[in-house]
Amino acid sequence: MSAEQSNIAVNALRLACHCKANSYSFSAATPLDSTFTDVRICQCTDCRLQTGNLASWFVRAPHKPFNPKYVPDTLKAYQVDTSLTHYFCRTCSSQLFRREDPPDGDGEPEFWIFIGCLDLPPDYRFKISHVEGIEEGSDGGLASWLPGVRYHGKNGVTLKDDDIRGLESSEDSAGSSGNAAGDGETEDDQLSDNGEDGAGRLRGECHCSNIELRLSRLADNNEYKPPLIYSDNTDLVIPYWTPQDQQPPIDHENPWWIRKAAPNSEHKRFLGGNCTCTSCRTISGTEVQSWIFVPTNCIHIILPNGESIPWPSRETLINGSDRRVNRIIGVYKSSPGDPGVIRGFCKKCGANIFWDGLTRRNFIDLSAGLFTINGTKQQEWIEWWTERVSYVEDTKGIAREDIGLLVETGIREWRKRSSFV
Ligand SMILES: [Zn+2]
Numbered sequence: 001m002s003a004e005q006s007n008i009a010v011n012a013l014r015l016a017c018h019c020k021a022n023s024y025s026f027s028a029a030t031p032l033d034s035t036f037t038d039v040r041i042c043q044c045t046d047c048r049l050q051t052g053n054l055a056s057w058f059v060r061a062p063h064k065p066f067n068p069k070y071v072p073d074t075l076k077a078y079q080v081d082t083s084l085t086h087y088f089c090r091t092c093s094s095q096l097f098r099r100e101d102p103p104d105g106d107g108e109p110e111f112w113i114f115i116g117c118l119d120l121p122p123d124y125r126f127k128i129s130h131v132e133g134i135e136e137g138s139d140g141g142l143a144s145w146l147p148g149v150r151y152h153g154k155n156g157v158t159l160k161d162d163d164i165r166g167l168e169s170s171e172d173s174a175g176s177s178g179n180a181a182g183d184g185e186t187e188d189d190q191l192s193d194n195g196e197d198g199a200g201r202l203r204g205e206c207h208c209s210n211i212e213l214r215l216s217r218l219a220d221n222n223e224y225k226p227p228l229i230y231s232d233n234t235d236l237v238i239p240y241w242t243p244q245d246q247q248p249p250i251d252h253e254n255p256w257w258i259r260k261a262a263p264n265s266e267h268k269r270f271l272g273g274n275c276t277c278t279s280c281r282t283i284s285g286t287e288v289q290s291w292i293f294v295p296t297n298c299i300h301i302i303l304p305n306g307e308s309i310p311w312p313s314r315e316t317l318i319n320g321s322d323r324r325v326n327r328i329i330g331v332y333k334s335s336p337g338d339p340g341v342i343r344g345f346c347k348k349c350g351a352n353i354f355w356d357g358l359t360r361r362n363f364i365d366l367s368a369g370l371f372t373i374n375g376t377k378q379q380e381w382i383e384w385w386t387e388r389v390s391y392v393e394d395t396k397g398i399a400r401e402d403i404g405l406l407v408e409t410g411i412r413e414w415r416k417r418s419s420f421v
Pocket residue numbers: 017018019020021022089090091092093094
């Protein structure tokens with residue numbers, strides 16, 4: 001039966017990475033059937049460390065986009081485990097595809113599309129049909145901020161909102177556990193339950209471990225404040241459409257990026273938040289990009305040879321002048337009209353690492369998913385912003401409004417039921 005006979009229109013759904021080096025189309029009957037509307041979210045540790053986000057988001061590919069034996073030059077394949085491969089753009093790092101091989105190696109692989117890069121028709125309705133990997137990361141992770149969706153636990157058990165809240169409360173009561181490392185032990189040998197190294201720094205890494213990071217605490221001194229460190233207001237806190245004369249000036253004594261300590265802790269925290277802007281979405285391939293706002297003098301990179309170096313300057317990153325860094329971090333100028341805007345990713349596994357812009361000095365956004373080796377929300381280190389999802393306006397009119405609103409509702413409800421945020 002032809003499409004005409006059945007009164008079903010057949011359209012091409014386009015999938016393109018941010019830099020447009022990779023472009024695919026999938027024929028789809030409209031209204032779209034469950035192949036495209038059933039969205040699967042996975043927040044397992046592999047997905048978090050490989051995307052740099054709190055979860056990856058997929059729909060099933062209706063057909064193989066390419067023969068896995070001949071991967072297009074513009075795509076890089078990264079083997080997540082023996083039966084799982086992710087594909088991302090070599091230039092801009094957009095996550096595009098996931099390939100799942102049958103466990104016994106017999107039969108056809110199954111392809112999934114990272115939904116963030118998919119152009120959706122205006123009448124599209126999201127249906128989050130499946131959230132998995134919830135037990136990994138201990139505190140409910142992104143699922144805490146997606147109210148009313150069904151979660152799939154281990155062994156196919158369906159979890160409800162209350163089950164997720166149970167995971168959250170065990171995290172809340174954990175409190176500040178400090179770290180257990182003694183003198184003279186090397187930092188890499190030590191990882192306490194709260195994800196800190198022997199020096200009390202928060203450990204982060206991408207999936208392939210080529211990029212290992214250490215976050216130091218914000219101290220109560222001027223090294224972390226203007227003028228050495230500077231960033232304009234963030235859209236997360238002061239929406240971009242706020243009239244200029246109503247935008248608060250940066251408070252040099254108490255800048256917005258230094259947040260109060262968690263209860264029972266004396267350490268100031270970083271601000272964290274979620275962004276649904278078009279460029280974050282298309283570069284990460286996921287619908288929600290979670291960031292931590294960090295002065296660069298709090299960041300060290302542990303190179304693959306074990307050497308610890310401070311976070312490089314923007315110029316060093318753009319020019320690729322430090323070969324040790326250039327070997328592992330890919331830099332992408334994500335805003336052609338604004339050469340100061342750059343993003344970085346792991347050249348080997350594609351994990352999203354950072355965002356930087358010209359209105360800043362020694363200050364970047366770091367991908368929150370990298371710091372989820374132990375505990376997803378890291379509330380001892382991060383105060384999550386619960387008023388707003390950054391650039392939620394970008395989701396309007398492109399069939400993604402439901403996601404922006406769902407997360408905004410979710411974080412506000414989470415704030416109400418949490419003992420602290
Ligand atoms: Zn690209």
